[in-house]
Amino acid sequence: MAEFIFPLRVYIEDTDMMGVVYHANYFNYFARARSEWAEQTGFGIDWQNAQEIYFPVHSAKIEYLKPALLHQCVEVVSQIKETRRASLVYDQYLRPAGLNDTILCKAEIKIACVGKDLRPRALPDIFTRETQRDY
Numbered sequence: 001m002a003e004f005i006f007p008l009r010v011y012i013e014d015t016d017m018m019g020v021v022y023h024a025n026y027f028n029y030f031a032r033a034r035s036e037w038a039e040q041t042g043f044g045i046d047w048q049n050a051q052e053i054y055f056p057v058h059s060a061k062i063e064y065l066k067p068a069l070l071h072q073c074v075e076v077v078s079q080i081k082e083t084r085r086a087s088l089v090y091d092q093y094l095r096p097a098g099l100n101d102t103i104l105c106k107a108e109i110k111i112a113c114v115g116k117d118l119r120p121r122a123l124p125d126i127f128t129r130e131t132q133r134d135y
Helices: 025-041 045-051 125-130
Strands: 004-009 057-064 073-083 087-096 105-112
Touching: 004 025, 025 045, 025 057, 025 073, 025 087, 025 105
Parallel strands: none
Antiparallel strands: 004 073, 057 105, 073 087, 087 105
8 A cells, every 4th residue: 555644733632731742642643544544445434334344453563753742733654564364564653744754653553354243354355455556
């Protein structure tokens, strides 16, 4: 998959008393970007409910490099780096908007593919084909 870029702004509720993004909120930013990508590609929650296929986070590795700050415009850059039989691995990072050479936080997020019973399911063929398109 080509990179998917999701812009956002840091709001007061995202930060601590010093105006620095609270560490757990980076996960929210990354999840929001993955959700938006899924909606834009046709694999959003309505599709998931119809197919009875869901994509929970299996595991995450995260590195905090520089703080994101109150009122800052940032971008989450997401790319699927690996597709397995029943999972995906995303590379995601947060950067200041317009500063492609600065990374504030980066993560590797493994997403499982499960059925309604929460047991692993193979990714549908159409899903692996569609994720190769450029967005």
